Amino acid sequence: MNVSLKEKISKLPVPNIFTSAKFEDIKKENIKILTEANPDWIPVESDSNMMHIELLSYKEAMLKTMFNSAIKAMLPHYAKDEDLDNFIFGMYAGETRLEGEEPTAAYEFSIEESLSKDIIVPKGLVLSNNDDTYTSVLLESITIAAGTLKANGKVQLNKKVKESTVKTENVISPYPYVLTPKSLEDFTGGSEVESDEEFFERAILSLNQYSTAGSEKAYEYFTYKADERVKDVDVQSPSEGVVDIYIDVDSNNDAKSKVEAIFNDEKVQALNDHVNVHHASIKEVTVTGTIHIFDLLDESNVRKMIEDNFSRSFKIGEDLPYSALIKNLHVAGVFKVELTSNSDLNVANNEKLNLTFNLNFVKANYE
Numbered sequence: 001m002n003v004s005l006k007e008k009i010s011k012l013p014v015p016n017i018f019t020s021a022k023f024e025d026i027k028k029e030n031i032k033i034l035t036e037a038n039p040d041w042i043p044v045e046s047d048s049n050m051m052h053i054e055l056l057s058y059k060e061a062m063l064k065t066m067f068n069s070a071i072k073a074m075l076p077h078y079a080k081d082e083d084l085d086n087f088i089f090g091m092y093a094g095e096t097r098l099e100g101e102e103p104t105a106a107y108e109f110s111i112e113e114s115l116s117k118d119i120i121v122p123k124g125l126v127l128s129n130n131d132d133t134y135t136s137v138l139l140e141s142i143t144i145a146a147g148t149l150k151a152n153g154k155v156q157l158n159k160k161v162k163e164s165t166v167k168t169e170n171v172i173s174p175y176p177y178v179l180t181p182k183s184l185e186d187f188t189g190g191s192e193v194e195s196d197e198e199f200f201e202r203a204i205l206s207l208n209q210y211s212t213a214g215s216e217k218a219y220e221y222f223t224y225k226a227d228e229r230v231k232d233v234d235v236q237s238p239s240e241g242v243v244d245i246y247i248d249v250d251s252n253n254d255a256k257s258k259v260e261a262i263f264n265d266e267k268v269q270a271l272n273d274h275v276n277v278h279h280a281s282i283k284e285v286t287v288t289g290t291i292h293i294f295d296l297l298d299e300s301n302v303r304k305m306i307e308d309n310f311s312r313s314f315k316i317g318e319d320l321p322y323s324a325l326i327k328n329l330h331v332a333g334v335f336k337v338e339l340t341s342n343s344d345l346n347v348a349n350n351e352k353l354n355l356t357f358n359l360n361f362v363k364a365n366y367e
Contacts, residue, residue, distance in 0.1 A: 005201045009077045017071055021064035027057040076200050084196050092203045098228040100160035101253070103190030108182040109142060110150035119144040119177060127155065127168040127181055134159060136168040136187075157187045164190075189253030191229040198228075219245060219275075226262040227255040234280065234316035236349065243273050246280040246316050246350045280316045281351045289339035291329065292364035298333045299361045305331040306357070314353040320345040335364035 030053045031043045043050060072078035076087050088095050109121050125138040135158045142153040157164055164187040171179050194202070202224045208217035219235045223245055232248035245263075249255040256277055263275040293302050309328040314320070321344045329337045347353050 005204075006197050012077070015071075015075070018068050019064050021061045021068065023057055023061045026060050026064075027054060030057050030060075076203070080196055084199060088199065088203045092206050095203050095206050097199045098194040098202075098225070100191045100193045100228050101189075101255075102156050102158060102160055103163055103187035104139065104154050104156045104253070105187040106152055106184040107138075107155045108150055108152050108184055109144065110180045110182070111144060112149075112178055112180075114147050114149050117146050121151070121153065121175075121179065124173075125171065125175070126173040128170050128172050129166050129168050130170065132170075132172075134164075134166045134168055135172070152184070155181075155183075157190070159190075160193060161187075161190050162192055163188045189229075189250060191227075194228050219243060222262055223247060223259050226259040229253060229255045230259065231313060232280070232316050232352070234349065241272050241274055243275045244350075245275060245277045247277065248280050248313070248316055248352055251279055278350065281348070282354050283347050283351045284354050284356070285345055286356045286358055287325070287339065288341075288358040289329075289337065290360045290362055291334055292336040292338070292362055293333050294335055294364050295333065296361065296363050302331060302333045302361065303359075305333075306359075310355060310357075314355075316352050317347060317349040318353065319347060320353060320355075 034049065034053065035041060035043065041047075041049065043053075073083035074087065076084060076091075079087050085097055088097075107127075111119065121138065121142045121144065123138055123141040127136045127138075128134065136155045137158065139154045139156050142151045144151045155168065157166065157168070166187065167183045169181045169183060171181060202221065205217055205221035205224065208215055209221050216235045220233045223233045223235075224230055227249070230247050230249050234246045236244045236246070238244060245259065247256065247259060256279060260275075260277045263277070291302065291306075293299060306329055309331065322342055325339075325345065326337055329339075345353060345355075
């Protein structure tokens, strides 16, 4: 499996500039300094000087912790939240964090009695939930045809979240008819604000945006920048002047159209390149087999460790060798793994592997 940026950062050595902030060590050093200055002084807890030393040592420990925190705020792989925003803005030519996308849902709009004329429910109609803590808007105008009572439309929640079960079924925009909205499904297809790790990784990619030749990394950067919901990108050029971009993104939102739009900008697209944007194909594979464990009472823990090992999403074009599959199934408490197939799980360069597991847990016979 590919090594993530987070894993790479975790292997970096701790910078020497960070200073120790252990209270007991600082206290011992301060006692030593005072003893050298006044050899007749005996360091005992009942002495008032000891109280002063402890107070100063606590303060010094706090200051060192503050200094370490201040230094971390200036290093992007330690910085978080606003500190990371400021660092990347200053060091990466004004790059800013992606704010996420609003989810959408299908709604039904109905009137009480059919009329002899068409009724237009306008784009931008504002809805709210019962306590007005959430609002949503109708994305496109819809028509309730003459002689009918209802029509369906797509509504967008005014909150940048991946999904939401909230129901915004109250009309708060002025409207001349009694209109009853009804949610037909949960809001889906949105995304949260870009995480620190995603933001830092994209900032590194942003260094490629000034390439005049349309480099692979430049195309990756602009694809990620187009929409926060893009999980992975693979750039290929099957022939001169043709660029195929495969993206890993849910198909029930408009992220693909946003990626296509950014490459229609003459400031982004490399001259003479023809860019095609595709959804990556999902290759579904069910892993079937038997897991022999030492203690059947430990089955839930073993399952959890296996799930954790496969919690990371696969990259587009990323294969899973049989040896790596066995390694990640052979967690603590497992005696033996038997799978119905012992083949590598290979994908095409425009496919993404998605695993499901059908595992039978049995008591190991190791006597």
